Amino acid sequence: MVFRGFWEKLKKPIIGLSPMDGVTDAAYRYMVCKYSRPDVVITEFTNVEGLARGAVEMLKAFIYDEIERPIVAQIFGVEPESYYKCAVILCELGFDGIDINMGCPCSNVARQGSGAALIKTPDLAKKLIRITKKAVKDWSEGMTMEKADVHTDIISAVDGMKNGRIFERRMIPVSVKTRIGYDNVVAEDWVAQLLEEEPANLTMHGRTLKQLYMGRADWETLAKAAEVVHGSGLDISFLGNGDVKSPEDARKKIADYGVDGVLVGRATQGAPWFFDGKEPDLKQRLNIALEHATYFAKKSGNIFGNSHFFKIRKHLGWYCKGFDGAKELRKNLMTVENVEDVERELAKNF
Numbered sequence: 001m002v003f004r005g006f007w008e009k010l011k012k013p014i015i016g017l018s019p020m021d022g023v024t025d026a027a028y029r030y031m032v033c034k035y036s037r038p039d040v041v042i043t044e045f046t047n048v049e050g051l052a053r054g055a056v057e058m059l060k061a062f063i064y065d066e067i068e069r070p071i072v073a074q075i076f077g078v079e080p081e082s083y084y085k086c087a088v089i090l091c092e093l094g095f096d097g098i099d100i101n102m103g104c105p106c107s108n109v110a111r112q113g114s115g116a117a118l119i120k121t122p123d124l125a126k127k128l129i130r131i132t133k134k135a136v137k138d139w140s141e142g143m144t145m146e147k148a149d150v151h152t153d154i155i156s157a158v159d160g161m162k163n164g165r166i167f168e169r170r171m172i173p174v175s176v177k178t179r180i181g182y183d184n185v186v187a188e189d190w191v192a193q194l195l196e197e198e199p200a201n202l203t204m205h206g207r208t209l210k211q212l213y214m215g216r217a218d219w220e221t222l223a224k225a226a227e228v229v230h231g232s233g234l235d236i237s238f239l240g241n242g243d244v245k246s247p248e249d250a251r252k253k254i255a256d257y258g259v260d261g262v263l264v265g266r267a268t269q270g271a272p273w274f275f276d277g278k279e280p281d282l283k284q285r286l287n288i289a290l291e292h293a294t295y296f297a298k299k300s301g302n303i304f305g306n307s308h309f310f311k312i313r314k315h316l317g318w319y320c321k322g323f324d325g326a327k328e329l330r331k332n333l334m335t336v337e338n339v340e341d342v343e344r345e346l347a348k349n350f
């Protein structure tokens, strides 16, 4: 029997928030979960080798709020022993699941053999799933960060993040998010390989690494990959991903292509209400933008120091579309330095 943890309890169709590095940070995910309800939430991907070396600042990707559950941590890399350590850390932090990124097309990731480059090294990809599952099992049976030889700086930082909380020693599911191929489409063979390791869930983006984010996502291929999963007789869910524009579009794609659900990324930018499908009016929209900036300042003050406030600018820009004066407001928001600046610019439109 495949261990599926929370994935097994999700009602189908599953409509979740896709991870986006530099976008789906703690504040973004909090806003999405406050204003609508994705069935599952996944963090930005984080490098296992960096964590194994003791890069404490990388732990910021693993800050989450209880309202995000079920919350899955996404990791990437190539070193099996670093996956082991990282999985133990994620169990300690109380995550509901771990997702392995086998889809990132960025040259700095793929050049090292991780992300979508794993499509070309299926034996390594399978080993990474196996070792991550082993770490989770070991942790459920008493493995500690010390025994797993996790870097001492990471152990202290994780203890700080837990802030006295102790999570139940339980198994958590390991899933994979990938693409339909590297330079050409190999979705069906690739899925069959991954199924050998019985991941709890597979998500597939309907583009190859070579396509990056260009062209249109190939949902016909995703439908064929879904058939391989469903025909395997294994109880594993398969989510399609790519170019979903709205909750209605999600439901249509799920019905037309026979997937168990979808993950949605870019269509949620500047639209934390996405999963409820109810568009707020302009006043509500700008109030939500202000709340996002305020929450970001509070969180980023703790996590990065306030000099990182500029990172909210692109998010504020995404909120400003489809109304008179949106372009001018967007331009003005690109220079904000603090919450007061945001409030002043938005107030001009209330």
Ligand SMILES: Cc1cc2nc3c(=O)[nH]c(=O)nc-3n(C[C@H](O)[C@H](O)[C@H](O)COP(=O)(O)O)c2cc1C
Pocket: 018, 019, 020, 021, 022, 023, 043, 044, 045, 074, 101, 103, 104, 177, 205, 241, 242, 243, 244, 263, 264, 265, 266, 267
């Ligand atoms: C800015 C950006 C960052 C991304 N970062 C990640 C990531 O960290 N992990 C991942 O699995 N996919 C990542 N993706 C891919 C998305 O999760 C998703 O697969 C892709 O955007 C297609 O879905 P969409 O059309 O709904 O956006 C990223 C995409 C974008 C645009």
